[in-house]
Amino acid sequence: MHVTRPNRTALRKPLTLLIGVAALATSLTGTAGAAQAPAPAQSVTTAAAVTAYDDTYYSPAIGKTGAALKASLNDIISKQTKISYSAVWDALKKTDEDPNNSSNVILLYTGRSQSKADNGGNVGDWNREHVWAKSHGDFGTTTGPGTDIHHLRPADVQVNSIRGNKDFDNGGSAVSGAPGNYTDSDSFEPRNAVKGDVARMILYMAVRYEGEDGWPDLEPNNNVNNGTNPYMGRLSVLKQWHQQDPPDAFEQRRNQVIYDTYQHNRNPFIDHPEWVASIWG
Ligand SMILES: [Ca+2]
Numbered sequence: 001m002h003v004t005r006p007n008r009t010a011l012r013k014p015l016t017l018l019i020g021v022a023a024l025a026t027s028l029t030g031t032a033g034a035a036q037a038p039a040p041a042q043s044v045t046t047a048a049a050v051t052a053y054d055d056t057y058y059s060p061a062i063g064k065t066g067a068a069l070k071a072s073l074n075d076i077i078s079k080q081t082k083i084s085y086s087a088v089w090d091a092l093k094k095t096d097e098d099p100n101n102s103s104n105v106i107l108l109y110t111g112r113s114q115s116k117a118d119n120g121g122n123v124g125d126w127n128r129e130h131v132w133a134k135s136h137g138d139f140g141t142t143t144g145p146g147t148d149i150h151h152l153r154p155a156d157v158q159v160n161s162i163r164g165n166k167d168f169d170n171g172g173s174a175v176s177g178a179p180g181n182y183t184d185s186d187s188f189e190p191r192n193a194v195k196g197d198v199a200r201m202i203l204y205m206a207v208r209y210e211g212e213d214g215w216p217d218l219e220p221n222n223n224v225n226n227g228t229n230p231y232m233g234r235l236s237v238l239k240q241w242h243q244q245d246p247p248d249a250f251e252q253r254r255n256q257v258i259y260d261t262y263q264h265n266r267n268p269f270i271d272h273p274e275w276v277a278s279i280w281g
């Protein structure tokens with residue numbers, strides 16, 4: 001451990017520096033700099049994150065890429081506490097609490113701040129949205145993926161119903177009562193502020209559920225109309241959403257509350273956004 005830590009740090013810093021130098025060289029030489037190597041095309045890729053958990057929680061995964069990284073992360077995040085579906089209500093009141101009003105939660109698609117006490121099934125209430133639609137793999141709400149709060153969010157009852165079990169994709173008509181959200185017959189597009197959140201929740205589920213412990217192997221694909229297959233689309237769009245809406249304080253706090261208080265596992269793509277490209281290109 002003493003040896004790997006400095007090496008890792010040493011590898012990261014020159015990479016950032018190289019990209020910076022290449023960009024500087026390009027800007028200094030302009031069109032006359034024909035002899036200069038162009039800036040690498042991948043320079044826009046998310047820089048490698050460093051977290052407080054790299055030496056502990058994530059240590060088996062550090063340095064791995066691709067399928068090996070995915071397998072290692074599956075081992076890490078599968079060690080978790082599980083909660084019942086009825087316990088999800090109170091958990092969401094903590095994980096999705098409005099930072100400006102501790103009596104309220106923030107609803108995923110509408111962005112509305114609403115009383116925690118308004119949970120239920122009536123018009124205007126909020127309920128438990130399965131971002132990975134539970135029919136995709138048909139895992140229901142028994143304790144397991146259907147109660148995994150890494151992908152469960154408070155949502156307006158009617159908007160939750162409109163989203164239904166659709167795959168995610170760009171396009172469609174505006175969703176009534178939920179500005180910035182769009183839908184058509186086969187897909188749903190969430191508002192910009194939560195596009196990345198949705199992507200990282202779907203990708204968490206793909207890594208957490210690999211066909212072990214009695215649950216289906218959940219995977220993203222590039223389709224819509226996945227029906228009851230254990231797939232969720234559209235991967236190419238989710239990757240774009242992940243890039244355009246990086247983790248913010250609300251999402252990071254949520255990850256921490258789940259880790260500290262409820263499941264004791266983390267969403268790796270909130271901590272290490274660059275791991276999305278490492279696994280899915
Ligand atoms: Ca569509």
Ligand SMILES: [Ca+2]
Pocket residue numbers: 192193194195196197245246247248251
């Ligand atoms: Ca976001």
Ligand SMILES: [Ca+2]
Pocket residue numbers: 205206207208209210211217218219
């Ligand atoms: Ca999987």
